[in-house]
Amino acid sequence: MKVLNIGSMNLDYVYSVDHIIAPGETQATYGMNVFLGGKGINQSIALAKAGVDIYHGGMIGEDGQVFLDACRDHGVHDEFIRTIDEKTGHTIIQVDKNAQNCILLFGGANQSLTEEYIDEVLEHFEAGDILLLQNEVNKLDYIIDRAYDRKLVIALNPSPYNEKIEACDLSKISIFLLNEIEGAQITGLTEPNDILASMRKRFPEAKIVLTLGKDGARYSDKDCEYEQPIFPVKAVDTTAAGDTFTGYFLAGLIRGMEIPDILRMSAKASSIAVTRNGAVQSIPKREEVEAALSAD
DSSP: OOEEEEOOOEEEEEEEOSSOOOTTOOOOOSOEEEEEEOHHHHHHHHHHHTTOOEEEEEEEOGGGHHHHHHHHHHTOEEEEEEEOSSOOEEEEEEEOTTSOEEEEEEOGGGGOOOHHHHHHHHTTOOTTOEEEEOSSSSOHHHHHHHHHHTTOEEEEOOOSOSHHHHTSOGGGOSEEEEEHHHHHHHHSOOSHHHHHHHHHHHSTTOEEEEEOGGGOEEEEOSSOEEEEOOOOOOOSOOTTHHHHHHHHHHHHHHTTOOHHHHHHHHHHHHHHHTTSSSSGGGOOOHHHHHHHHHHO
């Protein structure tokens, strides 16, 4: 079984601020750093650090060589990454003194996928292989349809939620990984119990992971449901927390772990990530996560 992630690669410009800026406000920052990010590459590197053999696909510009370097440094297969005549995607991120963030996203090369490119990449994968997707690249509906035709197992993190998600046939998704905001946007409901019940009714064969920030995470499928509290820590940057959880959750499934153990491992990995600045570099390796779990 192989694992493919067709996802975004962004240069993250991260500004440290007292508070998230209001409309019309000018505010001096007290720090700025440039990190590698994008939900796609974050999740691929999380999978690699969790011990999964992962292939990443997507587009970068000539200014994106650092992503190829990062893939090689972290053990992510990069042969499906294409360099094109377009700016690499980037974000402007504010992180306030309480470690909350807001993100402005420029898609750039991430929005340049073609049907020919997608077909070419998927030709290398077969029934039973796993495809991980987010919503920071274009042609998401086409990717889902073609992957489903090839009988790939599709995992979707529907972030950011917008009309592109609504254009997709979500009945073709086997694993949903979403937070409470995305859950509310899909179902029109706000309470976690209601979101999960609605998702189970609409997608009875799917595995559903609902992350709830400080309230931990919930898992549900047709046979069982579990809850996982957070591991309390002093957070400094929550940017890659959800991506870390996603990578480690899928890694646990691939390794055949029991769901409660997967949730615990994913929560611990996320708790380590939020104590560090940045996205890619904040994600811990599996050995570190296992050691931290053993010490609890």
